[in-house]
Amino acid sequence: MDAIIMAGGLAQRLGMEEKACVMLMDRPLINYLLDSLLGAMHIDRVFVQVSPYSPDTEQCVKNSFQGRVSILRTSGDNYVGDMVNAVKDSGSTGPVMVLMPDLPLVTSEHIDMMVKAYDEFGFPAMSVYAPIGLYRELGLRPGTVFNKKGEMLVPVGINILDSVTIDVEQEDTDYLVDIPEIAISVDSVESLHKCEEMLLR
Numbered sequence: 001m002d003a004i005i006m007a008g009g010l011a012q013r014l015g016m017e018e019k020a021c022v023m024l025m026d027r028p029l030i031n032y033l034l035d036s037l038l039g040a041m042h043i044d045r046v047f048v049q050v051s052p053y054s055p056d057t058e059q060c061v062k063n064s065f066q067g068r069v070s071i072l073r074t075s076g077d078n079y080v081g082d083m084v085n086a087v088k089d090s091g092s093t094g095p096v097m098v099l100m101p102d103l104p105l106v107t108s109e110h111i112d113m114m115v116k117a118y119d120e121f122g123f124p125a126m127s128v129y130a131p132i133g134l135y136r137e138l139g140l141r142p143g144t145v146f147n148k149k150g151e152m153l154v155p156v157g158i159n160i161l162d163s164v165t166i167d168v169e170q171e172d173t174d175y176l177v178d179i180p181e182i183a184i185s186v187d188s189v190e191s192l193h194k195c196e197e198m199l200l201r
Contacts (some may be wrong), residue, residue: 001115001160002044003037003097004086005030007061008051008076020048020057020101022186024195028060029186032104034069039108042115043097049086051076057101084166092163100157104195105181114158117175124162125170129153130183138180138194143187148174157185 007020007030020030030048037046046069050058053076061069072089074082087096095118097111118126132152135142142154153176162170177183186192 001042001095001097001118002047002090002092002163003040003099003111004047004049004072004083004090005033005037005099005101006049006079006083006086007057007101008049008054008074008082009079018054018056019186020054021060022102022192024104024186024192025199028064029104030057030060030101031064033099033101033106034061034065036106036108036111037099038065038068040111040115041108042112045070045090045092047072047086047090048101049074049082051082087161087163087166090163094163095160096163098159098161100185102186103157103182103184104186105184105198106158107181110179110182114160114175118160121173121175123171123173124165125172126160126175127172128156128158128175128177128182130156130177130179134178134180134183138184140184140191140194141188154183156183158182 021028037043048061048069049072051074058071072086074085132145132154146153184191
């Protein structure tokens with residue numbers, strides 16, 4: 001399975017320009033996730049989508065991962081359009097994992113666990129969610145919450161899609177995880193501090 005990190009946007013809630021380049025301790029956010037993807041047993045190729053809005057991200061990835069990670073350039077005008085174009089440009093011919101760049105605590109083991117779940121579900125697409133109660137326990141306020149069959153769930157920013165039918169709506173299943181390291185995305189100063197706290201444990 002290939003993986004694409006969507007890193008063409010801005011970190012508006014953090015008050016900074018490029019989310020992927022936000023520093024967590026002594027490293028850019030995106031570096032943590034790239035290391036995990038490169039270390040995962042079930043990920044073949046790793047790509048980073050960038051846009052005219054994220055030139056620093058492109059340079060950051062080239063500086064640290066030259067030759068190991070490929071860059072995909074899209075317009076940056078529309079997330080879904082950028083994602084579709086990135087998947088097409090990657091040349092993927094099977095399932096592809098699409099991730100946001102702000103998931104620094106996700107490990108290689110977590111990545112492999114999600115790939116295995118996708119294979120077992122047997123659906124073309126899988127979206128990863130965490131229960132809202134987990135965020136309450138962590139003292140965090142998620143930006144987006146969905147009511148799924150009476151359960152309040154938060155999308156963590158990880159999806160697996162079938163690259164062959166990327167142009168059409170795909171039958172989707174939900175994968176619920178109650179794991180703080182997967183659930184915490186850095187979309188606020190509070191969540192950035194929470195990641196620092198957990199990394200220092």
